[in-house]
Amino acid sequence: xxxxxxxxxxxxxxxxxxxxxxxxxERYGDKGRAKCIEDNQHHFKHLETAYELNNGAFFIDYAIWxxxxxxxxxxxxxxxxxxxxxxxxxxxxxxxxxERENTRxxxxxxxxxxxxxxxxxxxxxx
Amino acid sequence: xxxxxxxxxxxxxxxGNHAEALRFIKQQPDQNRMxxxxxxxxxxxxxxxxxxxxxxxSVADEHLATGVCDFVLSRLFQxxxxxxxxxxxxAMFLCLQGxxxxxxxxxxxxxxxxxxxxxxxxxxxxxLEYALKSALQWKPEVIGLxxxxxxxxxxxxxxxxxxxxxxxxxxxxxxxRLTEKYDLEPYVNNQGIIIRNLQQVEKWLDEYTEERINxxx
Numbered sequence: 157x158x159x160x161x162x163x164x165x166x167x168x169x170x171x172x173x174x175x176x177x178x179x180x181x182e183r184y185g186d187k188g189r190a191k192c193i194e195d196n197q198h199h200f201k202h203l204e205t206a207y208e209l210n211n212g213a214f215f216i217d218y219a220i221w222x223x224x225x226x227x228x229x230x231x232x233x234x235x236x237x238x239x240x241x242x243x244x245x246x247x248x249x250x251x252x253x254x255e256r257e258n259t260r261x262x263x264x265x266x267x268x269x270x271x272x273x274x275x276x277x278x279x280x281x282x
Numbered sequence: 283x284x285x286x287x288x289x290x291x292x293x294x295x296x297x298g299n300h301a302e303a304l305r306f307i308k309q310q311p312d313q314n315r316m317x318x319x320x321x322x323x324x325x326x327x328x329x330x331x332x333x334x335x336x337x338x339x340s341v342a343d344e345h346l347a348t349g350v351c352d353f354v355l356s357r358l359f360q361x362x363x364x365x366x367x368x369x370x371x372x373a374m375f376l377c378l379q380g381x382x383x384x385x386x387x388x389x390x391x392x393x394x395x396x397x398x399x400x401x402x403x404x405x406x407x408x409x410l411e412y413a414l415k416s417a418l419q420w421k422p423e424v425i426g427l428x429x430x431x432x433x434x435x436x437x438x439x440x441x442x443x444x445x446x447x448x449x450x451x452x453x454x455x456x457x458x459r460l461t462e463k464y465d466l467e468p469y470v471n472n473q474g475i476i477i478r479n480l481q482q483v484e485k486w487l488d489e490y491t492e493e494r495i496n497x498x499x
Contacts, residue, residue, distance in 0.1 A: 201433060202432070202433075205432055205433055205435065205436060206432075208436040209432075209435060209436055209469070210468075213464070214432050214435075214464075217463075218432065224335075225335060225337075228336060228337055229337070
């Protein structure tokens with residue numbers, strides 16, 4: 157990923173989240189948006205760390221841990237799953253712009269899909 | 283409902299009550315450091331971490347508690363100044379770059395001191411180049427590394443590789459909360475020893491001393 161601009165991608169992911177659920181603005185205001193950006197920076201940082209460590213478990217455990225915390229703030233697991241879906245979308249959009257296939261993108265997508273699957277089983281068991 | 287001793291200690295830390303926290307530790311029937319660290323300090327700080335995660339306390343509360351815990355550890359377990367450092371084995375302890383969770387390795391440092399080692403404790407986040415420089419000059423037999431946050435884990439490999447390659451070939455110990463949950467062996471590459479808890483360090487130390495004695499027989 158030569159020019160992998162995390163800030164731009166985080167911005168786009170946040171846009172998508174707010175487009176899908178406009179009530180988030182009323183519910184959480186500007187502070188919520190800033191928090192959303194911050195959280196997504198953490199998601200990317202954790203993807204990067206898991207990638208460097210060559211072990212998706214580090215990202216999946218993070219997703220489970222974060223979901224537990226977000227629920228205490230009244231956020232649903234579905235919201236986090238949507239968030240991860242949007243990261244996948246943005247990564248794939250980014251991939252399209254590049255000529256060569258980027259292994260980092262495919263690995264990130266794989267970790268995100270695994271995390272979504274684990275969160276899905278958590279939702280289903282409730 | 284009666285609260286546990288560890289919970290009582292956690293409350294004193296959170297209140298910022300240095301004097302009471304000190305008194306409380308001094309009142310404990312078993313004054314063995316390992317026992318106090320294992321049964322009181324560690325669970326008290328884990329509780330504080332959980333409270334923070336559950337949004338029941340703020341970052342400010344957590345920092346205050348850490349400060350009190352740090353103070354109590356320093357006050358109760360200081361090395362006596364008149365002890366000779368001649369012929370003592372040497373060990374240095376540090377946290378990987380970025381790592382701010384230093385209380386665990388501070389306790390490990392204290393265990394080594396109690397066992398008669400001369401130690402240097404470098405606290406939180408020490409960049410590798412400075413760790414290397416200090417180790418090159420001081421030539422410790424043991425270098426203890428601590429890492430608790432996944433973000434800080436990718437540099438572990440470099441630390442272990444570089445420090446293990448020092449001319450005096452120190453033993454590299456790796457500890458911290460991540461060692462309980464994950465197999466860190468791939469990042470240590472057989473060049474370091476993973477220590478999962480306080481008891482393991484004590485066991486390792488006893489074996490180390492025994493090997494030394496046998497070597498001189």
